[in-house]
Amino acid sequence: MIADLSLYLVTDPELCGDRGVVETVRRAVDGGVRLVQLRDKNATDAETVQQLLALSEVIDGRALLVVNDRLDAAVAARAHGARVDGVHLGQGDGSVLRARRVLGPDALIGLTANTPAHLDAVHALPVGTVDYLGVGVIRPTPTKADHPAPLGVEGFRDLAARTPLPCVAIGGVGIDDTEDLRDAGAAGLAVVSALCAVADPAATAAAFRRRWSAGSVPRILSIAGSDPSGGAGIQADLKSIAANGGYGMAVLTALTAQNTRGVRGVHVPPAEFLRAQLDAVSDDIVIDAVKIGMLADASVIRTVSAWLDDVRPPIVVLDPVMVATSGDRLLDPAAERELRDLLGRATLITPNLAELAVLSGRALADWEDAQSAAEELSRDVGAAVLVKGGHLDGDDAPDALRDARHGLRQEFPGERIPSRNTHGTGCSLSSALATRLARGDDPVAAVRAARAWLRESLRAGESLRVGGGTGPIHHFAGLWRRGGTESATEATDIAADWWERIAQTRAAIDELPFIRALADGTLEREPFAWYLAQDALYLREYARVLAEAARLAPTSQEQAFWAESSRGSIAGELDLHASWLTPAQGVSAATFAAEPAPATVAYLDHLRSVAFGGDYAEIVAAVLPCFWLYTDLGRRLHAGEFGEHAQNPEHPYASWLATYADPAFEEATRAAVVHATVAASAAPPERRTRLRRAFEASSAHELAFFAAPLESYPVG
Ligand SMILES: Nc1ncnc2c1ncn2[C@@H]1O[C@H](COP(=O)(O)OP(=O)(O)OP(=O)(O)O)[C@@H](O)[C@H]1O
Ligand SMILES: Cc1ncc(CO)c(N)n1
Ligand SMILES: [Mg+2]
Numbered sequence: 001m002i003a004d005l006s007l008y009l010v011t012d013p014e015l016c017g018d019r020g021v022v023e024t025v026r027r028a029v030d031g032g033v034r035l036v037q038l039r040d041k042n043a044t045d046a047e048t049v050q051q052l053l054a055l056s057e058v059i060d061g062r063a064l065l066v067v068n069d070r071l072d073a074a075v076a077a078r079a080h081g082a083r084v085d086g087v088h089l090g091q092g093d094g095s096v097l098r099a100r101r102v103l104g105p106d107a108l109i110g111l112t113a114n115t116p117a118h119l120d121a122v123h124a125l126p127v128g129t130v131d132y133l134g135v136g137v138i139r140p141t142p143t144k145a146d147h148p149a150p151l152g153v154e155g156f157r158d159l160a161a162r163t164p165l166p167c168v169a170i171g172g173v174g175i176d177d178t179e180d181l182r183d184a185g186a187a188g189l190a191v192v193s194a195l196c197a198v199a200d201p202a203a204t205a206a207a208f209r210r211r212w213s214a215g216s217v218p219r220i221l222s223i224a225g226s227d228p229s230g231g232a233g234i235q236a237d238l239k240s241i242a243a244n245g246g247y248g249m250a251v252l253t254a255l256t257a258q259n260t261r262g263v264r265g266v267h268v269p270p271a272e273f274l275r276a277q278l279d280a281v282s283d284d285i286v287i288d289a290v291k292i293g294m295l296a297d298a299s300v301i302r303t304v305s306a307w308l309d310d311v312r313p314p315i316v317v318l319d320p321v322m323v324a325t326s327g328d329r330l331l332d333p334a335a336e337r338e339l340r341d342l343l344g345r346a347t348l349i350t351p352n353l354a355e356l357a358v359l360s361g362r363a364l365a366d367w368e369d370a371q372s373a374a375e376e377l378s379r380d381v382g383a384a385v386l387v388k389g390g391h392l393d394g395d396d397a398p399d400a401l402r403d404a405r406h407g408l409r410q411e412f413p414g415e416r417i418p419s420r421n422t423h424g425t426g427c428s429l430s431s432a433l434a435t436r437l438a439r440g441d442d443p444v445a446a447v448r449a450a451r452a453w454l455r456e457s458l459r460a461g462e463s464l465r466v467g468g469g470t471g472p473i474h475h476f477a478g479l480w481r482r483g484g485t486e487s488a489t490e491a492t493d494i495a496a497d498w499w500e501r502i503a504q505t506r507a508a509i510d511e512l513p514f515i516r517a518l519a520d521g522t523l524e525r526e527p528f529a530w531y532l533a534q535d536a537l538y539l540r541e542y543a544r545v546l547a548e549a550a551r552l553a554p555t556s557q558e559q560a561f562w563a564e565s566s567r568g569s570i571a572g573e574l575d576l577h578a579s580w581l582t583p584a585q586g587v588s589a590a591t592f593a594a595e596p597a598p599a600t601v602a603y604l605d606h607l608r609s610v611a612f613g614g615d616y617a618e619i620v621a622a623v624l625p626c627f628w629l630y631t632d633l634g635r636r637l638h639a640g641e642f643g644e645h646a647q648n649p650e651h652p653y654a655s656w657l658a659t660y661a662d663p664a665f666e667e668a669t670r671a672a673v674v675h676a677t678v679a680a681s682a683a684p685p686e687r688r689t690r691l692r693r694a695f696e697a698s699s700a701h702e703l704a705f706f707a708a709p710l711e712s713y714p715v716g
Contacts, residue, residue: 003064003085003108004314005132005168005188005285006033007208010068013040015196021051026058028195031205034314035108035188037088039068045076052077052084059083061312066108069093075102078448086110088134092117100129109220110134114148115413119163134190135159137171138181152202153177175204175641178211188212199644207639210440214495218438219285220246221313222431223304224293224321225254225266225330225597231472232258232324232424237291239475241405243527244453246435249285251277254296256330260423260467271299278307289438291431292346298335301342308345315437318346318383319430320355325423325470342685343381348443350386350430351377367392371400371411379404384443386433392427401447407450410444414453421461421471429454430474445663453478456557486560491677498692499679502625502699509629509703510642514710519642521651528653531709532580533594538705539573545611545623552616558675562620565627565668566716572659580656599708603701617679622689624676631669634660 009028036059038051048070056077061066064085069075074084086108087099099109105128113119113133121131141148150172151159160167166187173189181189185571189208198204215684220241227233234250241248253274257265281287290313295301308316322331331339336358343349343359351374357364360373367389374387384403389396397416398550402409403603429450432651436446460477509515514531517523546566553559595603608623636642638661645651659665680691 002075002282002284002286003131005166006169006212006286007033007205008035008037008168008188008190008472009033009195009205010037010039010170010190010192010295012192012196013042013150015193017197022054022199022567024196025055027200028205029059030065032209033063033195033217035064035066036673037066037068037190039088045070045073048073049077049080049082053080053082056082056084060092061309062314064108066110071099071117073101086131089110092208094259095577096125108132112136112170113159113163113167116159116162118343119159123163124167132164132168132187133163134170135167135174136169136190138169138177139172139713140176143170153184153206156181156186157527162184175208175211175639178208179215180431182212182215198640199648203639206440207635207641210635213288213438213440218246218288218701219249220289220291220433220435220438221249221251221281221287222291222293222434223251224255224291224427225296226252227256227258227424229259229423229467229472231260231466232427233294236424236427236472236475237293240428240431241291241435243475243479244435244450245439246289246431248431249281249287251281253294254330258324258326258328259469260471262326263324263330266274266296268296268300271303274300278304282311284305287311287313289317289434291434292316292318292342293427294321294330294429295335295339295342296330297332301335301338305342305345308342314538315348315431315434316346317434317437318343318349319350319426320359322355322358325425326436328566340381343383343458344376346381346383347437348384348433349377350388350426350433352388352426353391356385356387362539367398367400371402371409375402375404376402378402378600384408386414388426388429390422399447400452400597401443401692403443408443411556412447414455415591417455417458418462418661419458420459423470423472423475425458425473427456428457428475430651442663445667448667490681491674493691494680494688495673498624499628500541501688501692505696505699505703506632509633509706512703512706512710514706515633516642517710519637519656520645521648521653523653525652526711529580530594532576534600534705534708535595536573536576537594537596538570538600538604539576542607542623542626543567543569544574545607545619548611549616549619549623552614552619556615561668561671565672567703568668575619587688597708599701599704603698603705606697606701616710617676617683617687617691618694620679621670622694622698624672624695625702627665627669629699629702630660631666634662635666637661651656 011021013021013296038055052067055065066086066088067084068088070623071087077084085102088110089096089099090112096109096111108131110132111122111130113122113135135156137150138156141236149270168188168190169181169186170190173191174194195201195204222234222237224237225233227235228440230469233253238248238250254261255267278324351359352366353370356370356373360377364370364373368661370387374385384401386399395416398411398413400411432450433446433452441449456478457473460474461471464474466472542568546562546569550559552568553562607622610618637657652653678686683691
């Protein structure tokens with residue numbers, strides 16, 4: 001098997017402190033750590049075995065587990081029933097050949113390598129002895145006192161280029177190294193203090209994951225049946241994965257002979273061949289998420305279950321397909337019980353109303369009742385459940401997400417789209433969800449994004465003119481309308497370029513005393529209130545500029561987006577007045593009646609002059625930094641990058657900080673980035689430069705705006 005090395009936690013009992021190693025590991029795995037190495041130089045073998053047993057239990061197959069150095073302890077822990085996947089050996093820790101012999105061909109064996117000579121030694125071993133290399137140290141680190149001279153990112157790049165083996169970067173790796181190391185060829189980041197020594201290992205691990213995945217395309221495997229007419233099954237899945245930004249793969253459970261009118265026949269290949277397909281993929285490719293669709297019969301379910309147990313992909317979206325839109329059965333009724341056993345292996349289950357009734361073993365009275373049944377099912381099986389309202393009578397087609405483990409109850413309202421093209425909506429939705437989750441969206445954001453995409457694709461379905469029955473949706477409606485796939489990748493490049501060009505401005509914002517004091521809670525009330533008063537003045541005008549973007553928007557989707565953003569920023573201004581800019585908060589009358597400060601005037605003058613020019617692309621380029629810089633800062637503050645204080649609920653500005661780490665704001669920022677860069681990608685080169693300048697100028701104004709409170713705040 002090929003291991004997912006992307007985020008690798010190496011434990012340190014001292015850094016984990018009172019929380020302990022086991023609890024730290026549990027939370028870090030919750031946040032997305034994929035591989036855990038137990039490292040405790042002082043423990044006895046017997047203690048190491050106990051720790052491996054405890055870790056194996058909290059990890060519960062969600063990540064791989066290896067132990068540093070202690071081959072005998074690994075063997076003993078396995079004998080006691082722990083799932084220990086392998087060992088990591090240092091240059092002096094004993095022979096990797098012996099480890100391979102003892103642990104077998106499926107074990108994960110890592111070796112430390114810091115020099116070209118180490119690489120030569122590994123290359124001289126039989127192929128398959130070592131699975132990955134730990135290459136470092138990257139930076140000087142106190143967690144490895146006897147470390148060799150740091151390699152830095154460039155030294156890592158040189159070593160990684162000299163070996164075909166996957167290399168994990170280790171030693172002093174912090175979250176800001178993520179992109180550099182990934183681009184230098186790292187298969188993953190091995191992290192010690194940046195996860196063990198933080199207040200919230202789950203949030204920090206999630207932040208690492210997001211940054212690691214941001215520049216990469218998630219690899220999504222659909223395990224489903226074939227629909228030769230292309231609207232449902234794996235054909236729909238592959239289109240949906242591609243349209244939502246993933247790399248799609250497909251393992252066939254069954255072939256159907258069907259079209260838009262119905263299913264004429266089903267052929268289920270032998271289970272051994274299904275397993276061979278699954279292994280062919282997982283032996284070679286790291287799988288970021290799995291979507292499961294049509295399972296046909298009990299032997300298919302058992303084969304998929306066994307493979308899932310071996311591979312444990314981090315995200316599993318299970319669409320419990322039982323009956324096609326046309327009414328034809330796609331699952332042997334005798335296999336329904338087996339299907340229930342599979343539910344516990346899923347992250348998210350997406351039944352329609354009929355399927356939910358079968359899975360919960362009772363009739364559903366109405367939509368309310370369906371939602372409580374979804375919650376019961378979620379509690380029973382330990383997975384999130386999205387119940388789909390596509391088959392409700394009436395004018396609405398809502399969905400509802402329930403996760404009993406986290407008390408999550410979210411309804412997604414939406415009017416029914418009058419269309420006959422609903423063939424494969426369930427397949428398409430579940431694949432889109434798997435892709436969005438693998439891209440790092442939380443479940444609510446993933447459902448929002450997948451639904452928005454699905455609804456656009458549903459509306460455009462009829463334009464495809466496919467078949468005379470229930471036709472397919474148009475998976476690429478949004479992408480093609482926005483100027484083709486070329487412009488989509490071009491827009492991604494533009495976003496990366498623009499972001500890179502304001503790197504210095506971003507670094508300067510991070511260094512501002514105002515930001516530092518805001519993060520650690522030492523900022524005085526008066527300059528904070530002064531800042532908010534300026535922000536309120538700013539928001540009022542900014543809302544007008546957003547409204548102008550709405551007025552000029554080329555599509556109704558964009559028009560709605562900018563109008564909603566405009567409304568949101570006025571609501572934000574009113575909120576500021578109601579919650580912070582009040583005498584009760586110790587804000588003086590002078591602050592309350594603030595005049596715009598020079599930085600405020602300058603920023604607004606810039607925005608207004610762009611808005612006055614009446615160029616949609618330039619307006620959206622100019623308003624983008626206000627979304628992007630705040631989201632980025634809010635996320636990093638929340639992740640504890642400026643110290644742990646910002647995560648403390650007692651922080652004097654906790655509620656203000658929380659606004660900017662809000663997933664909905666993050667979603668809006670993602671959309672703003674897409675709209676601005678897609679507009680830019682359609683512009684000729686000189687105009688594109690002008691758009692970029694507008695973006696850069698606004699970013700510089702953001703910096704000045706953040707600097708102003710402690711520079712021009714009228715002291716006394
Ligand atoms: N006419 C419609 N208008 C808007 N949304 C719809 C419509 N029909 C289905 N949907 C949405 O499509 C998704 C699939 O829902 P549905 O309940 O049809 O699932 P399904 O029966 O599993 O689909 P399939 O028949 O493809 O297997 C849901 O998000 C649902 O809200
Ligand atoms: C192969 C296949 N999977 C799923 C569905 C559900 O729509 C279908 N019609 N065909
Ligand atoms: Mg379905």
